[in-house]
Amino acid sequence: MMQRIxxxxxxxxxxxxxxxxxxxxxxxxxxxxxxxxxYHLERFGTIPVSADGRVKPMDTxxxxxxxxxxxxxxxxxxxxxxxxxxxxxxxxxxREQAEQYxxxxxxxxxxRAMLHEEEPTENRFSFAQIMPHWQGIVEQAQRxxxxxxxxxxxxxxxxxxxxxxxxxxxxxxxxxxxxxxPPSPTNxxxxxxxxxxxxxxxxxxxxxxxxxxxxxxxxxxxxxxxQFNEAVAEYRTLFxxxxxxxxxxxxxxVFFSAFRPFYHATSLYVAVFLLAAGSLLLRGTTGSVWxxxxxxxxxxxxxxxxxxxxxxxxxxxxxxxxPPVTNLYSSAVFVGWGTVLLAILVEGFHRLGxxxxxxxxxxxxxxxxxxxxxxxxxxxxxxxxxxxxxxWLATHVIAITIGYSATFxxxxxxxxxxxxxxxxxxxxxxxxxxxxxxVYGTICFALLFSFVGTVLGGIWADQSWGRFWGWDPKxxxxxxIVLMHALILHARWGGMIxxxxxxxxxxAGNIITAWAWFGTNMLGVGLHSYGFMDAAMRxxxxxxxxxxxxxxxxMLPPHLWLSAQTRNGRPAARKAxxxxxxxxxxxx
Amino acid sequence: MPQPLHRCLDALASLKLTVALFALSMCLIFxxxxxxxxxxxxxxxxxxxxxxxxxxxLQLFVPKQLAxxxxxxxxxxxxxxxxxxxxxxxxxxxxRFKLSAKRAGIIVLHLGVIVLLVxxxxxxxxxxEGLMTIDEGSHASFVEDIREAELVVMDRSDAEVxxxxxxxxxMLTTPGRTVRHDALPFDITVEQWLPNSRLxxxxPGTPTxxxxxxxxxxxxxxxxxxxxxxxxxxxWPTAYITLHRGGRxxxxxxxxxxxxxPMQPVTVDGRTYHIALRFKRTYKPYTLHLLEFRxxxxxGTQTPRNFSSRIRLVxxxxxxxxxxxxxxxxxxxxDGATFYQSAYKEGDVGxxxxxxxxxxxxxxxxxxxxxxxxxxxxxxxxxxxFVGRAVR
Numbered sequence: 001m002m003q004r005i006x007x008x009x010x011x012x013x014x015x016x017x018x019x020x021x022x023x024x025x026x027x028x029x030x031x032x033x034x035x036x037x038x039y040h041l042e043r044f045g046t047i048p049v050s051a052d053g054r055v056k057p058m059d060t061x062x063x064x065x066x067x068x069x070x071x072x073x074x075x076x077x078x079x080x081x082x083x084x085x086x087x088x089x090x091x092x093x094x095r096e097q098a099e100q101y102x103x104x105x106x107x108x109x110x111x112r113a114m115l116h117e118e119e120p121t122e123n124r125f126s127f128a129q130i131m132p133h134w135q136g137i138v139e140q141a142q143r144x145x146x147x148x149x150x151x152x153x154x155x156x157x158x159x160x161x162x163x164x165x166x167x168x169x170x171x172x173x174x175x176x177x178x179x180x181x182p183p184s185p186t187n188x189x190x191x192x193x194x195x196x197x198x199x200x201x202x203x204x205x206x207x208x209x210x211x212x213x214x215x216x217x218x219x220x221x222x223x224x225x226x227q228f229n230e231a232v233a234e235y236r237t238l239f240x241x242x243x244x245x246x247x248x249x250x251x252x253x254v255f256f257s258a259f260r261p262f263y264h265a266t267s268l269y270v271a272v273f274l275l276a277a278g279s280l281l282l283r284g285t286t287g288s289v290w291x292x293x294x295x296x297x298x299x300x301x302x303x304x305x306x307x308x309x310x311x312x313x314x315x316x317x318x319x320x321x322x323p324p325v326t327n328l329y330s331s332a333v334f335v336g337w338g339t340v341l342l343a344i345l346v347e348g349f350h351r352l353g354x355x356x357x358x359x360x361x362x363x364x365x366x367x368x369x370x371x372x373x374x375x376x377x378x379x380x381x382x383x384x385x386x387x388x389x390x391x392w393l394a395t396h397v398i399a400i401t402i403g404y405s406a407t408f409x410x411x412x413x414x415x416x417x418x419x420x421x422x423x424x425x426x427x428x429x430x431x432x433x434x435x436x437x438x439v440y441g442t443i444c445f446a447l448l449f450s451f452v453g454t455v456l457g458g459i460w461a462d463q464s465w466g467r468f469w470g471w472d473p474k475x476x477x478x479x480x481i482v483l484m485h486a487l488i489l490h491a492r493w494g495g496m497i498x499x500x501x502x503x504x505x506x507x508a509g510n511i512i513t514a515w516a517w518f519g520t521n522m523l524g525v526g527l528h529s530y531g532f533m534d535a536a537m538r539x540x541x542x543x544x545x546x547x548x549x550x551x552x553x554x555m556l557p558p559h560l561w562l563s564a565q566t567r568n569g570r571p572a573a574r575k576a577x578x579x580x581x582x583x584x585x586x587x588x
Numbered sequence: 589m590p591q592p593l594h595r596c597l598d599a600l601a602s603l604k605l606t607v608a609l610f611a612l613s614m615c616l617i618f619x620x621x622x623x624x625x626x627x628x629x630x631x632x633x634x635x636x637x638x639x640x641x642x643x644x645x646l647q648l649f650v651p652k653q654l655a656x657x658x659x660x661x662x663x664x665x666x667x668x669x670x671x672x673x674x675x676x677x678x679x680x681x682x683x684r685f686k687l688s689a690k691r692a693g694i695i696v697l698h699l700g701v702i703v704l705l706v707x708x709x710x711x712x713x714x715x716x717e718g719l720m721t722i723d724e725g726s727h728a729s730f731v732e733d734i735r736e737a738e739l740v741v742m743d744r745s746d747a748e749v750x751x752x753x754x755x756x757x758x759m760l761t762t763p764g765r766t767v768r769h770d771a772l773p774f775d776i777t778v779e780q781w782l783p784n785s786r787l788x789x790x791x792p793g794t795p796t797x798x799x800x801x802x803x804x805x806x807x808x809x810x811x812x813x814x815x816x817x818x819x820x821x822x823x824w825p826t827a828y829i830t831l832h833r834g835g836r837x838x839x840x841x842x843x844x845x846x847x848x849x850p851m852q853p854v855t856v857d858g859r860t861y862h863i864a865l866r867f868k869r870t871y872k873p874y875t876l877h878l879l880e881f882r883x884x885x886x887x888g889t890q891t892p893r894n895f896s897s898r899i900r901l902v903x904x905x906x907x908x909x910x911x912x913x914x915x916x917x918x919x920x921x922x923d924g925a926t927f928y929q930s931a932y933k934e935g936d937v938g939x940x941x942x943x944x945x946x947x948x949x950x951x952x953x954x955x956x957x958x959x960x961x962x963x964x965x966x967x968x969x970x971x972x973x974f975v976g977r978a979v980r
Contacts, residue, residue: 053886053893179888190887349978390917437974444970448963455956464917465928466717466944468952469708471633476621480614487610494603512614523625 006293010300013275017268017304028259038225044216044232045085048239048250050190051178054320054380057250061178062088063257069165070103070124077101091172093217098173099127104165108158114140127169130162137163181209182243208238253319261312262333266367268305269340272298273360279353284426295353299344302356305363306340313337320380323394325401328521329373334398335517336366338405339412342442346409350434358412372536392460400453400478404513406446407481411510411547413439414503418554420563427563436499439506440492446509447485454478473523477516484512504554511547514540601679609676613669622648628814628823630735637666638712667712670705677702693969697962700955707951715946718870719930722878722899723938729875731943732867737825737845741772741854742862757868760827773856775832779840784811785826787846796842797828801852803842827865833857874903874923876941879911883936895929897939914941 045059062084063073075087090098102124106112115125115133130137141163144156152160171177179190184207191199193213200206212235219227239247279294313333317324325334343359417435421427457478462468469475488505491497497505522537558564599605620636623645627635636642642665646657664672677698685691718731736757743751753771760767760778767776779797790796790807798804814821826844830837833856841852843865851862877900884893896915901908901922914920920927926949930942 050887053889053891177888192888349974441971441974444967448960448967451963452960455952455960458952458956462949462952463919465930465942466919466926466946466949468711468949470629471620471637472629473621473624476617479617483610483614483617487607487614490603490610491607494607496604496607520621523621 006289006296009293010296013297014300014304017301021264021304021308024264025259028255039089039220040229040232041083041085041089042254043229043236044089045083046247046251046254047232047235048182048243048246049178049180050182055190055246055249056380057254058088058178059085059254059257061172065168065172066103068168070105075101075103088172089220091169092175093220095173099131102126102129104130104162104169106158106162108155110155111158111162127166127173130166134166137166180213181207182239182246184209209235212238249319252315256312256315256319261308261315262367262370265305265309265312266364266371268301268308269360269363269367271360272302272305273357273364275301276353276357276360280357280420280426283353284420284424291353292351295351295356298353298356298360299347299351302340302347302359302363303344306337306344309333309337309340309363309367316380323398325397327379328518329370329379331397331401331404331517332366332370332373334401335404335408336363336370338402339363339366339409342406342409342445346438346442350438352431352434354413354416354431354435355409355438357416358409362408362412390460390464392456392463396453396456396460398453399449399456403446403450403453403481404517406442406449407485407509407513410439410442410446410506411513413442414506414554415510415550417503418507418550421561422553422556423562425562427561432499432563436502439502443485443488443502443506443509447482447489450478450481450485454482473520474516477512477520480512481509481516484509500554500558504551507547507551507554511544514543597679597683600675601683602676603680605672605676606680609669609673612664613673616642616663616666616669619644619648619663624815626813626815631813633712639665640668640671641665667709670708674702674705690969693962693964693966695962697959697966700958700960700962702955703951703958704955707948707955710948710951711946714948715944717942717944717946719867720876720927720941720943721933721938722876722897722941723933724878724881726938727875727877729873730869730871732869734822734867736868737865738868739776739827739829739843739863739865740851742851742864743773743859744862745859754868757825760829766832773833773859773861774838774854777830777832779828779830782808782810782826784813784823785809785844785846786811786824787826787844798840798842800839801841801854802847803828803840806842806844806847808842808844825865831856872923873905874901874908876901876927878939881932881936881939883932895932895939897929897941914939 042059045057045062047058048055049058049061050056051061066075066084066087067073073084074081075084076082077086077090087098087101087103090101102122104125104127105123106115106125107123112123112125114136115129117125117129137159140159144152144160147156168177175193176195177192180193181191181196183189186205191207193210196207196210200210212231215231216228216235219225219231236247275294275298279291279298282288282294283291313324316330316333320326325331339362340359343355343362346355347353347359413435417427417432417439420431454475457475458468461470461475484505488497488502488509491505492502518536518540522540616636619642620632623632623636625648636644642663643660644663646659646661650657681695681698685695687695718733720728720731722728737760738757739755739760741753741755745751753769755767755769755772755776759765761781761783763778763780765778767778786809788807788809789805792805794807796803796805796807798806808826811824814823824845826842826846828840828842830840831854832838838854838856841854841863843852843863845865845867848864848866851864854861854863878897879900880898881895882897883895885891886893894916896913896918898911898913899920900911901920903909903923912920914927914929916929919929924947925943925945928942928944929939931940932938933940
């Protein structure tokens, strides 16, 4: 009976997770299909528009704009949280009301002081509060724009940011952005609303979209929900007839934003980590059969989460029509994905829950990093021509990112090894051997992929500007990763390092990879910078120090390792339960 | 083999040397990356990677805001480390490796590494690249090396050919130095040399260092050198020069890479010469005419979507006259050189082509195929064995 329970539990976890996700899908879809409120805001949100060179739903414009202004994706209006699309509609069609919303986040006290407000503690301001001081802001911003971006101080950056925020707002407000009028037989590009209105006045021919938007905005302005909903539905029908693909994509994107797969995946990765850590704890302390069961449950949950992660990644590829890695944000999503995939493969060979544990950590951390990199703006931005749709570039980025993934997997497994060995008595001979094999194999894999990735990058560079290798910071970062792995392997083959040495150097691999991934991007920023990259730099330093500390632990002489002491002191007492775990694992 | 020689070969073949070389290479690359925060990529390449000895400034590792650290340390440079790696590999194969199927992957891989290193040597020594800037509707037959400037003195009195004397940058960078040459109609004394600069208009009548020419209305400000981390930025040199004829000063001119056209006239004894500081030119036997330049952007943004140049290639020596389109990732290969779409002139009025001549361009491709193949064979064999064991 108990055995049956142990066998079933992983499935229960998997099914429960899938069911919970299904519920979230239904919820997100209901949101996209229409809301119980008087206005069908969500349907308005699915209308395709063009902004920053990409066709996207109005909803995405609302979210990214509000994010840029206030750092949030929703807004409290009359004490109730309202979606970004409601705010955008107010900005476009209820201007007086929208001007009172405190949406402009201003962090710098000196910039705040420009507004002469009574309460200097408040950090979000309304358009109405800013407008009287607009002239001064423009003057300051002009002064700043003459200073090279690397030399700007915190005040100057914040002034410029405020100027950009207000410009974004004004463009929405005057309907110059997004480009709302789709291409027509007489015009093959998207157009801003105002321009289409002027053209209609000049030529006498009115684009049907102009009429539709006028009806929608008027109905909303005069608070006529029925007319508003009807006009939105009609306009969407027009799209279904003329450009069904654009509307389908827009619908999907609204669903994608509401579903937030990466957000849920982050929580699930944390759960995976907790389960796997529990398994490890049980294995070390009691050797109970539950250790194996927990490891299996963690793996089951990891597989489900990985599917969710894959769905998110695939959705972005579909929406963008580009390979999965296009910017720093998507590289973080992809590094996490690759690490989890490799961890699942490794776990297939060594069913100990260790790779699962590592996958939980790396999966959650990379998605949190991605979330923070999203910052403000659309994460599916368009790329510069040279970075666009080139076979070598696409394969280069993917290979190099998988190389990062493998390095981080080896690194986290090495961290598990060192922490288990030094701080606990649980690093049994069996765990020791398995971890060593896992790390060694992963490093070989990482060397292969980072080398191939670097080479593909060289081919791309040679094809694009005739320089296979240019010694620029990013290329050097990639070379460092290749050399690091080559160094570890040759040192091992030459007998210069043993297990402990491999582990310590694998952790060093984390530092090198973090440097190649983020450090090289921060080089140009310098110490004077503020804002996001400053925070990122602090985190990078913190990460490097943490890894150095772990390496220091790993370099302690073996007799100081708790695991070694226990193994030498009481070998039998510890070994028996470990063996027990092994058999129970095999049975499972 | 005599004993000492054997011992020497063993040391050269040792894995310890390999690991040490890897570690040193990593240090060098890291320092060479940091150096690009304040230095130009070409200087760093020459000073760190394409040299036997690199002199590393200690200041690199300490932010200037924290402390000033003087001093440089010598460090093995790219040529030395690369050369030693090749020696190490060859020695290892001579001493340790036996030809066997099990070793096949490693041998192929190491062969690839050698070709890769040799390829970088060849590129470093023989490759040469420059820019060709052509306005729409116009043509060009020379390549500019944006890393080096030259001062040219031109005699246009002959209707058929212009008589040009070019003074290389290396003779201009020392203030106070006087350049004398029989071919020059006057002596040139360098008053001031600015490796990177910006020019500003000043109201007429404002005193400037120049006494004649375009410099009367211009002021110059020194700029920090363009750094590697900023990407494709260029240093724009400017200089003040005083011209003498028979010990008698003719005046002080401002010459700058910013004002290459039109050239400034200098009249000596009733004869007019033209002077300009410009990027070093290499003339080609052929001419490229820019027929059309296209620069598309994404709707409503400044983000470029693509650029392309439709050009006409005219080479009388080869009796060639044809059209070609050069676009992003789609270069033109001609006469041993490759023309890449690199940039555009402000306002899309012209194109900038990167012209690269690299006799070793194929080597990295061969090398990388070998290394990747070797790794696949080697790790593949391991993986098959491991999976086989795991399955059993």
